[in-house]
Every structure is written in structure tokens, then in C-alpha cells.
Amino acid sequence: GQPRGHVRPGSSGAAVQRAPQAAAPEEPGEDAEVNTGKKTFTEVQTERLEQAERTVLIKCPPKLNENKLLQYLSSHGNIKSHFFFENRGIHALIEFSEKNSIASLQDAIGVPSAAEYHVVPFKSRLFTFMLKNPVSQAAEETPLHLSPQFHIPVKDLIQKLCHADSISSQMYILLNEYQLTDENIKLRYLVCSLVRDFAHAYFPDSTVKPFGSSVNTFGKLGCDVDMFLDFRDTQKHAAKMKKGPFEMEYQMKRLPSERLATQKILSVIGDCLDNFGPGCVSVQKILNARCPLVKFSHQPTGFQCDLSVSNSIAIKSSELLYIYGCLDSRVRALVFSVRCWARVHGLTNSIPGTWITNFSLTMMVMFFLQRRSPPIIPTLDQLKELADQKDKLVIGGYDCSFVSDLSKIKRTNNTETLDVLLGDFFEYYGNFDFRRNSINLRKGKEVNKPESSPLYIWNPFEQDLNISKNVNQPQLEKFVAMARESAWILRKEEKAQQMINKEPWGLAALLIPFGKSNSNKMKNRMKGIGSETIRNLLDSLKLNNPNSLQKAVGK
Ligand code: GTP
Ligand code: MG
Numbered sequence: 233g234q235p236r237g238h239v240r241p242g243s244s245g246a247a248v249q250r251a252p253q254a255a256a257p258e259e260p261g262e263d264a265e266v267n268t269g270k271k272t273f274t275e276v277q278t279e280r281l282e283q284a285e286r287t288v289l290i291k292c293p294p295k296l297n298e299n300k301l302l303q304y305l306s307s308h309g310n311i312k313s314h315f316f317f318e319n320r321g322i323h324a325l326i327e328f329s330e331k332n333s334i335a336s337l338q339d340a341i342g343v344p345s346a347a348e349y350h351v352v353p354f355k356s357r358l359f360t361f362m363l364k365n366p367v368s369q370a371a372e373e374t375p376l377h378l379s380p381q382f383h384i385p386v387k388d389l390i391q392k393l394c395h396a397d398s399i400s401s402q403m404y405i406l407l408n409e410y411q412l413t414d415e416n417i418k419l420r421y422l423v424c425s426l427v428r429d430f431a432h433a434y435f436p437d438s439t440v441k442p443f444g445s446s447v448n449t450f451g452k453l454g455c456d457v458d459m460f461l462d463f464r465d466t467q468k469h470a471a472k473m474k475k476g477p478f479e480m481e482y483q484m485k486r487l488p489s490e491r492l493a494t495q496k497i498l499s500v501i502g503d504c505l506d507n508f509g510p511g512c513v514s515v516q517k518i519l520n521a522r523c524p525l526v527k528f529s530h531q532p533t534g535f536q537c538d539l540s541v542s543n544s545i546a547i548k549s550s551e552l553l554y555i556y557g558c559l560d561s562r563v564r565a566l567v568f569s570v571r572c573w574a575r576v577h578g579l580t581n582s583i584p585g586t587w588i589t590n591f592s593l594t595m596m597v598m599f600f601l602q603r604r605s606p607p608i609i610p611t612l613d614q615l616k617e618l619a620d621q622k623d624k625l626v627i628g629g630y631d632c633s634f635v636s637d638l639s640k641i642k643r644t645n646n647t648e649t650l651d652v653l654l655g656d657f658f659e660y661y662g663n664f665d666f667r668r669n670s671i672n673l674r675k676g677k678e679v680n681k682p683e684s685s686p687l688y689i690w691n692p693f694e695q696d697l698n699i700s701k702n703v704n705q706p707q708l709e710k711f712v713a714m715a716r717e718s719a720w721i722l723r724k725e726e727k728a729q730q731m732i733n734k735e736p737w738g739l740a741a742l743l744i745p746f747g748k749s750n751s752n753k754m755k756n757r758m759k760g761i762g763s764e765t766i767r768n769l770l771d772s773l774k775l776n777n778p779n780s781l782q783k784a785v786g787k
Pocket of ligand 1: 450451452456546547590691700
């Protein structure tokens with residue numbers, strides 16, 4: 233049972249007159265700026281969270297008169313921006329200029345009579361737009377522009393890539409098709425803000441913030457929303473507490489461990505979302521996990537959400553990736569291509585297991601970019617040197633400081649094309665000595681593995697942890713084999729012929745599963761090829777020697 237309201241005009245006469253302003257677009261460039269990377273991670277988050285608090289979601293009838301909707305809404309205040317999207321029907325996201333417009337809209341709606349609904353009297357920010365007379369509503373109907381919330385299927389992507397003129401442009405096409413749109417980001421922050429409304433009932437000073445791929449610039453359309461409950465905005469209280477003679481039983485009963493506190497908090501919030509959260513379905517409390525969380529699906533936006541309690545290390549990881557993603561346009565293009573490639577070949581999976589995670593894979597790309605000559609992105613130690621006083625942060629004894637101001641970071645002189653980088657990425661990891669070496673982004677160096685996990689990627693902040701501890705030997709071997717195969721495909725220089733034959737080439741060829749037929753084809757091709765480059769490459773990859781693969785990955 234989700235409480236639903238009919239949007240009704242507060243004072244309909246005025247609403248009609250104010251209509252043109254209601255539909256006025258927001259200041260030019262304002263939203264674009266959020267994504268240009270000029271702003272610090274914290275600035276973007278603060279701005280987006282504030283924006284989300286002025287935002288409501290409206291379920292619309294299939295035949296909608298956009299102007300009518302905006303006219304009604306404008307009687308509650310100026311609309312700063314809006315867009316429509318399809319998710320089990322048409323929805324509108326409406327951003328008001330002022331937060332109090334939402335209260336005005338909520339107050340204009342009566343509580344449904346008890347005979348019809350048995351409601352929990354919680355005022356939500358989800359509304360349904362219904363007019364008594366649907367005929368007049370559909371009049372002057374103009375087609376709505378629907379903002380896409382999902383990326384195109386891989387097979388359609390492959391088609392598009394075939395028309396590009398270089399691998400580099402293929403990679404940018406993939407990036408453009410897959411990356412989060414401004415609209416999708418607004419929806420993600422809105423979900424966090426809606427969950428916050430519930431958390432407020434218990435913890436009035438808490439906030440709910442997104443982290444992970446929703447905010448680190450590497451999210452693709454359709455990825456989950458990782459969010460956490462943050463109590464750290466209660467700093468003002470902490471500062472006061474030290475001064476006076478009082479100590480407060482702080483918000484809750486004293487518990488013997490932080491983990492137990494986290495579990496209790498998530499348990500009540502989980503129940504609350506399950507019982508009263510409009511559109512929150514399939515709520516699952518996973519409290520015994522290493523990182524306790526509540527999973528749920530938010531139907532109105534279609535997002536799969538993971539709610540946990542404030543995890544400073546994860547936020548810092550998101551910020552670090554955000555910085556890397558903003559520094560150079562090649563970074564995101566390469567990560568998106570590699571992630572898509574890994575998904576197609578079953579190297580990553582949406583269910584947890586012994587697979588490489590997207591997070592680990594992204595770190596591997598970052599490390600590769602640190603290893604270029606000259607490096608494309610700085611090491612974490614270099615970012616730490618640039619940190620100023622306000623960037624200083626120690627979490628659990630680990631120094632997690634690094635610069636937040638992007639303008640302080642010197643941009644690279646490296647001008648390598650993505651064509652080169654993609655091929656070299658596969659070659660680099662196809663030949664990486666995983667048996668002996670580990671990946672360390674803090675130093676930007678391959679260092680001896682401290683223990684025997686097949687794949688060892690240092691957690692950049694908790695330095696004694698391996699972020700890819702879950703990866704087993706067969707999965708690593710598969711990754712190396714796929715990387716070698718891909719390096720080979722990219723190097724074989726058949727682009728012209730493939731384009732004539734209308735066969736997928738370059739990145740497109742890498743996004744088709746490598747079947748058995750493919751490897752037979754490969755052997756036949758090898759016989760006929762005299763090219764020095766390819767022979768050298770084959771030597772270096774030692775494809776003919778079945779032991780070499782196992783040797784490299786440590787079997
Ligand atoms: P998607 O696959 O697009 O969801 O990428 P993601 O980066 O959001 O990954 P995921 O949802 O699995 O995890 C969310 C965030 O949790 C990551 O961005 C990391 O900050 C953190 N995280 C995930 N896995 C690990 C891990 O193994 N170790 C550490 N330290 N942090 C992790
Ligand atoms: Mg995620």
C-alpha cells in the first residue's frame with residue numbers, strides 16, 4: 233500500500249497564468265557544470281543532494297498533456313527542471329526551485345478515505361496525476377520526450393561500433409551509450425533523498441548519500457544504487473558535547489560493538505522501508521554480511537538499491553575514482569570498454585562470487601594508466617602530497633588524505649590514443665606476472681605479493697587488505713586468456729577487410745563471445761600470415777605453449 237495523492241491545483245486561476253514560467257528551462261549550463269569535473273566530489277554531492285530534496289516524482293497517465301501537469305504544479309511554486317521517463321508507465325521528475333513547494337503540494341492533497349484505502353499517514357514525495365476528465369487532459373496532446381534510463385543492448389551497440397572510423401571513436405561511442413545521464417543521476421539522488429525521509433523519522437540529523445558507481449563517474453545506465461546512512465553530519469553536536477559537563481546517551485542504547493549498532497540501525501530502517509516505504513519492494517536484510525546491508529528494489533524509479541551504514545573507506549574509494557575519472561577523458565572511455573568486454577565474456581557477474589568485481593577491474597585499469605610512460609594518471613601517494621589541511625583524513629589508523637581540488641593536479645603530457653591503450657591494456661595483463669606481483673595504486677608499482685591470493689590488488693586505503701581476495705585461480709586464468717585473445721584480435725590489422733565484409737572490427741570484435749569456431753579461425757589465419765608484428769606478438773604471448781599461461785598466473 234503506497235499512499236497516493238491526486239495532484240490538485242491549490243488555486244487553479246493563478247496556476248494557468250503562471251504556466252509559461254513553470255516550463256522555463258533552468259539556467260543554461262548549470263547541470264552540465266556538475267559533470268565537467270571542475271567541482272570537487274563533495275561539492276557535486278552536496279549540490280545534488282540539495283537538488284534532490286526539492287524534487288518529487290509523479291506517476292502520469294498514458295496520455296498526458298504536459299502543459300496541464302506543469303500548470304497545476306506551478307501553483308505550488310516555480311519548477312526549476314523536469315523530465316519524463318518510462319518505467320511501468322510514464323513518470324515525471326519535477327524539481328522545484330524551493331523546497332517548501334513540496335509541502336504546499338502535499339498539503340493540497342486530502343488523505344484517502346479509510347473506506348477506500350488503509351493508509352499509514354506518511355506524506356511521501358510520490359504522487360499520481362489524475363484528472364477527473366481524461367478527455368480534456370489528452371487534448372492538445374504533443375508527444376512527450378522520454379529520457380532513456382537503460383543503455384542499448386550489446387548487439388545494437390556492436391552495430392553502431394562498426395560504423396566508427398577508429399577504435400578510439402568506438403570507445404567514445406560506447407561511453408556515450410552506457411554512461412549515466414544527468415536525468416538518471418537526478419533519479420539516483422532522489423531515491424537516496426526518499427530513503428532519507430524515512431531515516432529522519434529515527435535519526436533527524438542523518439543523511440543518505442550515494443557512493444560507488446552512481447557517483448564515481450564509472451556508473452553505467454542500469455547499475456545498482458549503493459547508498460549509505462551517514463551520521464557524520466552531526467559534527468556540530470560532537471563539537472558541543474566536548475564543552476559542557478553533560479554526556480548524552482547518544483541516540484541509542486550503548487552497544488558493545490559498532491557492528492551491532494550498524495545491524496540494529498539497518499534492521500529498523502529495513503523494516504520501516506518494508507512496511508511503509510512507498511514503492512519499496514523485495515526488502516532483504518543482509519545483516520550478517522561482512523558489510524551489513526539492506527537490499528531493496530525501488531519500483532517507481534526501477535533501481536535496485538543497497539543501503540548500508542556510513543563506510544568512510546568506501547566513500548574515499550568513490551572520491552578517488554571520481555578524481556581519476558575527471559582527470560583525462562581517456563580514463564572513463566577505457567574503463568567502460570574494459571567493463572563491457574569483461575561482462576560479455578563472463579569475467580564479471582552481477583551475482584557475487586569468485587569473479588573479478590567491476591571495482592577491482594576499474595582499479596586494474598587505473599594501475600595500467602599509472603604505468604604508462606609518461607603516466608596518464610598520478611599515483612595515490614602523489615595525490616596525497618598535494619593534499620592540504622582540509623584534505624587531511626585518518627580512518628582507523630590509515631592515512632586516507634589526498635587532494636580534493638582537481639585544479640591542483642597537473643595534467644599528463646601523454647598523448648597516446650585509445651587505440652593503443654586498449655591493445656596495450658590487454659597485452660599488459662595478458663603478460664602480467666600475477667604469480668609473483670601485486671597491483672599497488674598507492675605506489676603505482678608492481679610489488680611482490682604479500683600472500684598467495686591468485687590476484688592481489690592492494691586496498692588503496694586499508695593497506696593490508698586485498699580488494700580481489702574473492703578471485704580464484706580459474707577465474708584469473710580465464711581473464712588472462714581472454715586478455716591475450718583480445719590483444720591478438722586487436723593487433724591483427726584486418727580492419728579494412730572486415731569493414732568491407734561488414735564484419736565487426738576493433739572493439740566490436742571484442743564484444744562477441746570468443747567461441748570455439750573463433751579459435752579455429754584464429755589458427756587458420758596464423759598459418760597464412762607472414763607479418764613480422766604478428767609473429768613477434770605471438771612469440772611474446774606464447775600462445776602455442778599451453779604451459780605459459782599457467783606459468784604466468786601461477787599454477
Ligand atoms: P557496479 O558494479 O557498477 O555496481 O560498481 P560499484 O563500484 O558500484 O561496485 P559495487 O556496487 O560492488 O560496490 C560499491 C562500492 O563499494 C565500490 O565502489 C567500492 O567503493 C566499494 N567496494 C566494493 N567492493 C569492494 C571491495 O572488495 N573492497 C573494498 N574496499 N571496497 C569495495
Ligand atoms: Mg554499485
